[in-house]
Amino acid sequence: MNMTIEHHDPYRDKKITIEIAGIDLNFRAFQLDTKTPTGGKIAKAFGFNLDQPAYVMQWRDDGDLEDLRVQEEADLANGTKFIVAEADSTNRIRVEGEGFDWPSDTITGAVVRKLGRIPAERGIYLERTDEPDRPIEDLDVVKIKTQGVEQFRSRKPEVWELNVQGKKIASLTPVISVVDALTRAGFDPNAWIIILKVAGQPKRQLQVGDDIDLRTPGIEKVRLTAKDVNNGEAHAPSRDFRLLEVDEFYLDGLGLHWETRTSDGHRWIIIRDYPVPDGYTARSTMLALMVPSVYPQAEIDMFYAYPPLQRSTGAAIPATEATQFVAGFPFQRWSRHRGSIAPWNPRQDNVVTHLALVESALLKEVGE
Template identity: 75%
Template sequence: MTIEHHEPPPDKKTTIEIAGLDLNFHDFPSDTTTPTGGKIAKVFGFTPEQPAYVFQWRDDGDLEELRTQEEADLDKGRKFIVAEADGTNRISIEGEGLDWPADTISGSIIRKLGRIPADRAIYLERTNEPDHAVADADVVKIKASGVERFRSGKPEVWELNVQGKKITSLTHVISVVDALTRTGFDPDAWIIILKVAGQPKRQLSVGDDIDLRTPGIEKVRLTAKDVNNGAARPAPLRDFALLEPDESYLDDLGLQWEIRVSDGNRWLVIKDFPLPDAYTAGSTTLALLVPPTYPQAEIDMFYCYPPVVRSSGASIPNTEATQAIGGLNFQRWSRHRGAIVPWNPLRDNVVTHLALVESALGREVGE
């Protein structure tokens, strides 16, 4: 009688999936349905001398360490993670605790381990401060003591106005390059100014990031770096000197400015000073009257040419008077400091007065 030998059907062969800490799994054959942690590490290419941590990633989502001689139950899952590490750190994802054999973990790995859908955001829980959003590309350093806790949630959308165009971000930090590229501007062709309510304007560089959580953040304004008719630009007037912090700040704005004496008065004149969107023009020439005894004497009011006009056509109170400066009639904005916060020569200067100017311009159009 002839005895026939049959190979097990292909779907009955034992195959396991093994990955490193990147969770990129590959199929490996197994000669047993109960492989030990040591055999799994060996199949993955580890030598007996290497400190291998082996975890079984069970079908129910749990991650359980598998010791060298401990046998795995493949009915609970056929995925294994093998890592060379000296120890583990405790983390929690969606309330489920697990040991992670590394000092760092990326957002994409957290998403895979927690089986978090792509339309949900990942947050690192924090006490006494807002939870920190973790992008897939972010790498989080796990603290040595305690438990780092991660959760998912509805993505928080952040907005930024770039030269009148609004963009959104799922993370609270956006790079200047990303913000300008997404709105169609060449980052290298513009002087970039960040406007925050109640603060002087701040010039940004191409390598900077913008934290969209900043209280009062309003917009990014752009001014062309090089616009001319081919003629050399005349040297700006410097008829007198301002304070060193004033001149440094004005240089950082990236706008043309000059200090001139006209009709016996000392003027700081800033060209192409940006205006809020609700005015008919995008910019104006701004002038400040600088007293001879500045900073002991305060800078008061400000002046615009051509006159600033609301897009709605509504009149602006206390701007009817004009002032001749260099042969041009500037519109005078009668805006003054109150008694609560008077001018302080030890604290106030051109920089703080420009913040008052921007606040006054914005208040008239509801910004």
């Protein structure tokens, strides 16, 4: 009968795993050969040498932070997480009413959230006495070396609203960038003159790099004016690509300013001051047609209008809800397509015949 003799390693039972983090509270696992590590041994495991002023704290399971001196043994029954920082003192803060001694002159919102075990859906605020409490984002860095004790509280975040060209957008922070505000409202920030209207104050033009403080009393709205609207006489029309000869001859005969533009990977014909029939709130519009790269073999489909066309009666126009940016302008897309009875024929269809489709579609919506 064979017998296996196991040799007991007296040191194996002494191996323990603890977690150590810097002041970012990103913990990593470290294995030590003792169940009673000292503060100095924990700092050494984290990479500190004897010449560095290591400040070691035990993050207890009950949420408290407890200093651990160099020669002091940690009681792992209270927790196996430790914080090591290059510091020789701490600053006092309070998070959700609980006091902490923090081994740094700064602290991030993310660390405050972890210390206070604050859920992600709640906002963090730095309490202030003579001014509104300051909202703290996770990436914000707060200086905490002050005469008093900085206090952090959490609450359901406030929602700030801003009217951008008639569309209301919500912000969880009281300061929003112009770029963010216009982008969320569906506008290209670089294509507009941006005006901020505040009650009781002169209108103020904003730049793309500006911020808007939504706490400003009397903020009413942001109004936009296109940078590029004119009567077509100030500059020569763009010709980014050529059309068929019959197309160009017809467009020239309309007596309207037209151009071909390449925008966001698409080819466009843009016709300014294109007349629309009675029954709309506008007498004309800027019309855009998307021209496929293999036109006329591929058909021109749908058409686009800026500003959006509306019936005089106020009734909604079906299949015009989508928006397409063309050269920085938000065009209203009219989803109108050829039927199976008269499909696109590259030998006879062109811009001329498609404009006939546009005209009939516009007339149909106002009952003519």
